[in-house]
Amino acid sequence: MLTTIDSLRPRPTEGIAGSADQGLQPLAARADGLVGSVIDSSTSLLAAQTHDIVRFAMGAPAPEVIPVDIFKQLATEAHDEGSFTYGATEGEPGLIEALVDVSADTDEPTRAERVVITSGGMQGLDLAFKLYVDPGDLVVVESPTYTNGSGTALAYGADLLEVPCDDDGMDVDQLERLVREAGRTPKAIYTIPNFQNPSGVTLSEERRVRLVELAHRWGSVIVDDDPYGLLRFEGERVRGFAEISPDDPLIFSVRTFSKILAPGLRVGWVDADPRLRQLLINAKQAMDTCTNVPNQHVVEGFIRSGGLQAHLEGLRKEYLTRKDAMQESIARHLGDRVRTTDPQGGFFLWVTLQGEDAAVSTQRLFEIALAEGVAFIPGPALSPSGRFDDAFRLCFASTTPERTDVGIERLARALDRARAEG
Known part of the structure; x- marks a missing residue:
């Protein structure tokens, strides 16, 4: 045992x-x-x-x-013969449209050409590091961090640079110093900005702005992994990277329904520069062809029902x-x-x-x-x-x-x- x-x-x-x-x-x-x-x-x-x-x-x-009874009802109503065949690799059109519609009422609206539906947040991280990291590239991670994310970077041959966190998230001053000491700039900066896993801390807005500035100076992509941002239960909201630097090609956002609906659905999405979309589709087609179609329909139905908020x-x-x-x-x-x-x-x-x-x-x-x-x-x-x-x-x-x-x-x-x- x-x-x-x-x-x-x-x-x-x-x-x-x-x-x-x-x-x-x-x-x-x-x-x-x-x-x-x-x-x-x-x-x-x-x-x-x-x-x-x-x-x-x-x-x-x-x-x-977890709204199991609603999921059961939606599974009965939303599923037809089209739910049990292959779907579009980029995601079911109805779910993408529902995501775009619901985002319109938030501070981070998006567009369909920016969205690719993934098999959970982990596939989003895999796609990010597959697209950006070559063996030997330097990747910055928070310390402590979600080691499923850092482990994905390692799987593509990354050299990891751990940067300490405090109550305001990743210490960006330390980041700059550690990168200078490393003698090379990072290819990617992996961060969980809101209620970080595992520490629970949130990256301050001042540090987010500074991180975007450093990313542009170094030509580094920010892998913005945010499973928990919709679960703020007290305190003041902090602007996200997409608000600080709209349509920024160096921001790759990974999102998931695992924490707000149910992890077993295995449905998430990435929000990225539209010029990456075909590359993301190509990479995902080599993984799983498409995200679970019946579960995409359940998630779409839940959003369309108006019950998400x-x-x-x-x-x-x-x-x-x-x-x-x-x-x-x-x-x-x-x-x-x-x-x-x-x-x-x-x-x-x-x-x-x-x-x-x-x-x-x-x-x-x-x-x-x-x-x-x-x-x-x-x-x-x-x-x-x-x-x-x-x-x-x-x-x-x-x-x-x-x-x-x-x-x-x-x-x-x-x-x-x-x-x-x-």
């Missing part, structure tokens, strides 16, 4: 690619860069457990807020309640033993151990906590170079306040055990 953080960790492939030793078929050199995902692997690990576990690990919407308002209220409940539970059970971020939206708290507890490895804490019945993602899994052994990510969105309190109490017991080990 899988019970340790090592069982989550992607296995190294160094020395395997291109070798036929021990009967292994020779692999492409790029196979060494396929690092996998600790986050996604946690799903298999948790499924293998036989005891009760409070699950703060996966960044998934709360099951009870009410659904988002409900999510914002619920997730604020759940964030507050997690922070209150942390204060009650852990007190000043930890410091957390205070996100104004999204799914995540970033927790850093304090004082003598900071000597505890969160990778070891993960193993003890799993035995106690609570799961999270350790900090080193959220840094390509394995930083943040004194920190971890908690998802507050997936659990009720009552269940959250049970999980945090178990986490406190696990921390006590880890401290006792010395």
